[in-house]
Amino acid sequence: MAKVKPTASVSLDLDNQWSYMRTHGDAGWDSYPSYLAEVVPLALQALAAQGLKATVFLVGRDAQSHRELLRQIPEKGHEVGNHSQNHLQWLHQLPRPELEREIAQAEDAIVAATGIRPRGFRGPGFACSATLLQILAERGYEYDCSTFPTFIGPLARSYYFMTARKLTTQEKEERQDLFGDVRDGFRPLRSYLWTFDRGAGPAQAPLPELPELLEIPVTTMPGARTPIHMSYVLYLAQRSSFLALRYLQTALRLCELLKIEPSFLLHPLDFISGDTCSALRFFPAMAMPATDKRALVGRALHMLADRFDVVPMGEHARRLRASGSLPRKKPDLAA
Numbered sequence: 001m002a003k004v005k006p007t008a009s010v011s012l013d014l015d016n017q018w019s020y021m022r023t024h025g026d027a028g029w030d031s032y033p034s035y036l037a038e039v040v041p042l043a044l045q046a047l048a049a050q051g052l053k054a055t056v057f058l059v060g061r062d063a064q065s066h067r068e069l070l071r072q073i074p075e076k077g078h079e080v081g082n083h084s085q086n087h088l089q090w091l092h093q094l095p096r097p098e099l100e101r102e103i104a105q106a107e108d109a110i111v112a113a114t115g116i117r118p119r120g121f122r123g124p125g126f127a128c129s130a131t132l133l134q135i136l137a138e139r140g141y142e143y144d145c146s147t148f149p150t151f152i153g154p155l156a157r158s159y160y161f162m163t164a165r166k167l168t169t170q171e172k173e174e175r176q177d178l179f180g181d182v183r184d185g186f187r188p189l190r191s192y193l194w195t196f197d198r199g200a201g202p203a204q205a206p207l208p209e210l211p212e213l214l215e216i217p218v219t220t221m222p223g224a225r226t227p228i229h230m231s232y233v234l235y236l237a238q239r240s241s242f243l244a245l246r247y248l249q250t251a252l253r254l255c256e257l258l259k260i261e262p263s264f265l266l267h268p269l270d271f272i273s274g275d276t277c278s279a280l281r282f283f284p285a286m287a288m289p290a291t292d293k294r295a296l297v298g299r300a301l302h303m304l305a306d307r308f309d310v311v312p313m314g315e316h317a318r319r320l321r322a323s324g325s326l327p328r329k330k331p332d333l334a335a
């Protein structure tokens with residue numbers, strides 16, 4: 001009998017050029033420059049070449065302005081997820097009504113563009129908070145995938161600031177916990193259910209119970225907790241593509257041995273180089289030829305599909321819930 005492969009999922013956070021420019025504090029972001037017309041076909045080709053279906057997390061603002069382009073995503077059998085309306089990487093610092101608006105507006109824009117209501121959410125820049133999780137549960141989301149169990153968040157933040165122009169005090173405050181803090185490194189790598197304590201409403205009556213929300217963490221290297229998403233593999237490949245792929249292979253082998261079902265993450269800059277988008281040359285691996293990058297993406301996806309049954313995140317969520325053995329956790333993040 002053929003061996004049944006364990007499940008893995010793959011997703012693409014469809015961040016656009018303007019959102020990276022804004023986080024970096026670059027002028028011109030507010031004319032909303034976009035590389036989606038180049039990136040979307042390349043990403044869909046890369047997935048199709050390996051016969052994979054993924055979840056693509058869409059930013060509401062881009063769903064409004066790129067309907068035709070983004071409609072292809074579900075038409076080709078991929079899932080669409082919510083990546084917030086404006087990709088504010090300090091989303092978790094917003095007051096609740098604004099946070100709710102960021103989620104609801106994106107939902108509406110994604111429905112208008114693709115005809116599909118997203119069931120999963122990933123916070124921009126892995127932004128996450130107890131309030132955010134509660135809003136997702138209230139809105140009937142099946143899963144969140146905003147946790148990124150790594151210790152290197154503060155390092156990524158310093159890199160961003162090092163290459164940025166001088167930011168204003170307000171801009172610095174907004175970005176003070178960009179990419180999370182060291183404590184994130186201790187978060188679980190395996191999936192679990194967030195459960196909510198609702199307490200009493202205004203009339204002291206208990207509030208209705210909220211459904212549990214499944215958390216599917218962005219997988220990092222078991223043990224070391226260093227990132228294994230494609231952009232990090234490409235960052236390593238600047239030195240040696242052989243060692244970068246060996247690194248990913250080790251991570252996937254460890255996941256298999258430790259029964260961690262990996263959720264592998266792609267980003268737009270995995271498919272293009274600084275020649276296509278000179279405004280983002282400050283990003284790692286942007287000097288690598290785009291054809292080399294895409295060849296490595298192909299190798300990485302092939303490696304994943306070799307060991308695992310790779311599905312979109314919604315299907316991964318369904319299988320995890322059906323397994324019936326998930327631990328439960330109360331949101332232990334800042335409100």
Ligand SMILES: [Zn+2]
Pocket residue numbers: 013014015083087123124125
């Ligand atoms: Zn993003």
